[in-house]
Amino acid sequence: MYEFKLPDLGEGIHEGEVLKWHVKVGDTIKEDDPLIEVETDKAAVTIPSPRGGIIMTLKGAVGDILNVGDVIVTIEDGSGASVAPAEVPTKTEPIETPVKVETPAPIAPTVETLEVASGRPVPAAPATRRLARELGVNINIIKGTGPAGRVTPEDVKLVASGEVPTTIEPVKKEAATESDSCPIAVTKTPAMSAIPFLDLDPMPDFAKEGPIEIEKLRSIRRKVAHKMTTSKILIPHVVHMDEADVTELDKFRREENARREGRGGKLTLLPFVIKAVIAGLKEYPAFNASIDPFKEEIIYKKYYNVGVAVDSDRGLIVPVIKNADQKSIIQLSDKIVELAEGARDGNINVADLSGGTFTITNIGPIGGTGFAAAINYPEAAILGLARAQDKPVVRNGEIVIRKMLPISLSFDHRIADGADAARMVSGIIKRLSDPYTLLLEI
Amino acid sequence: MEITSKISKEKYLKIRDYDYDNDLIEVVKRTRKPALKVYQPMETAVILGRGSNPGKEIDYAVCDIDNTPVYQRSGGGCAVVLDKGNIIVSIVLPTEGFSNNRIYFDKLSQWLIGKLDEIGIKGVYQDGISDLVYNCKKVGGSSIQRTKDYLYYSTTLLVEPEVHLMERYLPHPPREPEYRNGRSHSEFVGTLPVNSVKELAQNLRSKLDSKKAIEELGGFIIINK
Structure with a gap:
């Protein structure tokens, strides 16, 4: 064997x-x-x-x-007892290393800024660059002792140990082209914050407390992290909350679903909410705007692209219904189903994920009595819907059971004030509470 | 004889083998001399590495919708997007054994960097395992396939790449070189400082299509004991 x-x-x-x-x-x-x-x-x-x-x-x-x-x-192989091969059959002779590393050079490497100033990187093997990064040495400022001025690992170690002249001038950032100065997308080391009282301390060693698992922030999760951090840092959020009595609308919706049995997907409350929101956006255009902080301008959009936040296996995705104001309730319903399925299956065009002017996020199917959503930057507002449920409310001095839909409007206080938000939400509630008024406006 | 592979032919029926360099491999098998070629892809395609998991490394459904072909190369590494804005330099060496791949990566990458320098493209350097880098951005990526009788090295040079297609087809890769620092495709990928793909192809061909180039490549081969 x-x-x-x-x-x-x-x-x-x-x-x-x-x-x-x-x-x-x-x-x-x-x-x-x-x-x-x-x-x-x-x-x-x-x-x-x-x-x-x-x-x-x-x-x-x-x-x-x-x-x-x-x-x-x-x-x-018929050889009988178990035999371990004496040697790997194709073991090769270590003839040469990729970047010929000379025996310790008789001269120490010198440090200069000339190479950096020229904008040309110094020659070095990837392993040497890696070593330089690990030792915190800017490889660009080393004049190597290897062939053709190549920086060797020994050079890097000598510079790191301080055994070479330390007449290193500060490296001009714009001239550095090497990887040790490559930009980073995510701050990996603690950075000083320019915001007073905001500390960016390094993470504690959680493993000391118990078992942990580390997962790299990638793909949609990473994009959400960027977007939400930007939103929460740049936008002064205010949230206005209320409840809409959707008893009549829900009754209408159910009757319509029964009437349309077998003819396409079921109507949910969402397309009606979209219609009510668009009517509100036309009355209060600040909530369909964006603010340009650099130019200090408010950009009012005259089109209505409504994003609908979807929970998918890959994370939060917000497909956008373009020109939602020009679609009927049925068309909106069909489009919501199409985009939500596409988002969940990972089968959606990039164009359908951008260009939104206002977002609606609905946690109703999962549950909850209300929440404050984060604005989908650079939009100005987002409407959150929680679960519609039967509740006792007072009508004409009597306690009655009505189906109440909790809604919240998170908005950018730079663009709009609380009174505007209250009026906007009241308008949405009025339309959702009276489906006939809503339908007449379509 | 094959047992299994990460790629399920049932699920990903349309994944084809990337065989555009097979002619080069056949020549080397026959002649036992190094061979190389320089060419421009004629279509946009997604190329999986030999060990890529298509379920994780590409958005197969989007490729399918766009009718973008998906190939699998015989070399390692992660999935990439090829398009007409790239130039491919493929080199096959008649080697023995299967060790020293890092050495071959370095030798061939440095050789190519030298050739780019000779045609006026200065400032490219090697980082990661075998990336060609310019101004901290990746401008070339390569892979190796090694069998008992040859080494197939292929590098893709980026001149006018359609970076938005990388964002569209490729999620963030499962592995990344340190210098990437978590950057997205559009942040990470750069372009070589040349005027056009055509210009680079012409200049590289004139530099590499020579007996001298083949002789230089022959000098890289590590002889077994």
Whole structure:
């Protein structure tokens, strides 16, 4: 039996990910037949079999990480007892390193700013650049001692240790082109805040308190983080809350659904809310505007693109119904279904995710009695809907049961005042409470 | 003989093998001499790495809607978008064994950087494993496929890339080089300082299509004991 170990993949690489097995247990193979594909860094490597015979065992499934030296295949080759190969068959001679690292140079590297001033990066291997970053050394200011002035790891270490002349002048930011000065998208190290009393302290070591799991902020989650931080820092939010009596509207909606049984999707309250909101936006255009903080201008939009926040597996997505004012209740209903399904399936055009002028977010299907939504920057307001439910209310001096819809309007106080918001919300409530008025306005 | 792969042919029926450099590989297998070619993609396509998980690395549904073809290359690395704004330089070396891939990445990347310098494109350097970088932005990416008898290196140079398509087709990659610093595709990807794809292709071809270039590449081959 021959035990084949994952061979040396070179350059200090200790492991590889299984991409594909070319064999399965029981297969008869010849010497040099492909056995397995593994990936290390950006190289996909097909490893051939060093022996012919019958495959007896395989270790690792696709996606698994195998370590160099692990027995990954056993082959019945008729040799009898288990035999470990004395040496990897294709081990190569370490003839040369990628960037020839000279033996310690007789001269110490010198530090200068000339190279930086020219805007040209200094030559160095990626591993050396990485080392420089780790040691906090600006590689641009080192004149290397390697071939053709290449900066070597020894150069970096010497500079880091302070064993070279420290006549380093401040590096001009605009001239630096190296990766150690590359811009970052997310602040990874604590930064001083320019806002008084706002401390950006480093995160505590949560692992000291108990088990943790770390997930990189990516994709939609990262975009939401950016958008919401911008919104909450730039926009002074104020929230106005109220309840709409949607008893009659809900009754109308249910009757209409019964009448339309079997003819398309069911009507929800949302398309009616959109219609009521658009009527309100026409009366109070500040809530359909944006503020340009740089020009100190308010931009009033004369079109009505209403975003509808959708909870998807990938995170919060806000598909936008363009020109919602020009669509009927049924058309809005169909469009909501289409966009929501597309957003949840990841099957939506970028154009349908941008250009909104006002957003509605609805947590009603999940629950809740009310909430303060964050404005979808750079819009000026967002309407939050919670769960409509039967509640006892007083009508004409009597307690009656009515279906009440909690609504909240978060708005940008730079553009509008509380009284405007109260009037806007009152208008929405009036229309939702009296569906006939609403329908007459369409 | 194959057991499995991350790519389920049932689910992703339209993923094709990227075989545009197979001619080069065949030549090297036959002649045992290095070979290279420079070319411009003639269509927009999404290219998966050999080990890419299409469910995580690309938005397959959007590619499907746009009728954008999806290929899988034989080299490693993450998914990328190719379009007419790129130039591809593919090199195949007749190697033995499967070690020293980092060394080959470095040798070939540095060689290509030198050639770019010779045609007047200064200031490109290597970072990450094998990225070509200019002004802190990625302007070239490469991958390697290694078998028992050859090494296939392919690099894509970015001149006029359709970055918005990267945002459209590719979620943030599962792995990233340190210098990316979490930047989005549009923040991270740059362009080589040339006037046009055509100009770069012409200049590179005139520089690389030579006996000298082949001889230089031959000198990179590490001989086994």
